[in-house]
Each structure stands twice: as C-alpha cells, then as structure tokens.
Amino acid sequence: MKKQKDPFQPVPSSFFDKVFEVVRQIPKGRVSSYGAIAETLGSAGSSRMVGWAMNASHLVVPPVPAHRVVNRNGMLTGKHFFGTGKEMQELLEQEGIEVKDDKVVRFKELFWHPGV
DNA sequence: TTCCTGACTCCAG
C-alpha cells in the first residue's frame, strides 16, 4: 500500500508550512531572523531550510512577508530574490523600517522573536 | 535509492 495523502487530514504538508506560519506572525514594522525561526520550529541549526522555504513563499497563500526575514546580522540576504533587488528594501521602508547598506537599522530593536 | 543544492550560522586564519 503506497502512502497516500488524505485530503481530510489537516497535517502540515511540510516543514515549509511551519515556516510560513511563523513568518506570517511577524508584526508589521518588525523583522525576524532565519535562525530564530528555525529554532522555533524545533530545527535549530537548519536556518538554511528557513531561507529555502522562503524561496517558495511567494507560491503559497496567503502571501508570506518574507521581506521581514533577514539573517542574524539584519542584512537583507534575500533581497535579490525580490524581483529587482530593492523591492525588499522598499517594502521594509514602507513599514517604517530603515534600511541602510542592505542592513536593517536598529535591527536589534526591531527584532521580533517568534513565539511571543 | 543516491547525489546535489541552498534567502544561514559558526569558527578559524
């Protein structure tokens, strides 16, 4: 018997859904880091998986605010994946987040820890 | 099944 996905089973499709769920909880005007998210998911150290999940974030609904996710330095490592490359920065600035040199200003203050 | 890749992070030089 091959394993079959039951449409009635609300089981999380994959690791990705968990990531999306956490990222969507990031309040507007705040940012988070891949490592913090990975840690919240219980897979601390798999920060790469978080970023990888973000690569597919634009394919899921509701849309995931991936622009609020940066690396532990507050650097916009994934900005290149936002179309032209400065869309991510503009999105952050629209939320009142100041970005300079591809880094979030006052990242430490704007940092939002998942799970709170 | 195996092999490769990746929007990260840490440690060493």
Added chain:
DNA sequence: CCTGGAGCCAGGA
C-alpha cells in the same frame, strides 16, 4: 577588517 570551510536538514532529479 575580510575570506574560507564545515555543519546543518529537507526536497528535487
């Protein structure tokens, strides 16, 4: 100061 290598886990070919 900056650069390189290793570890990490999940998914696609």
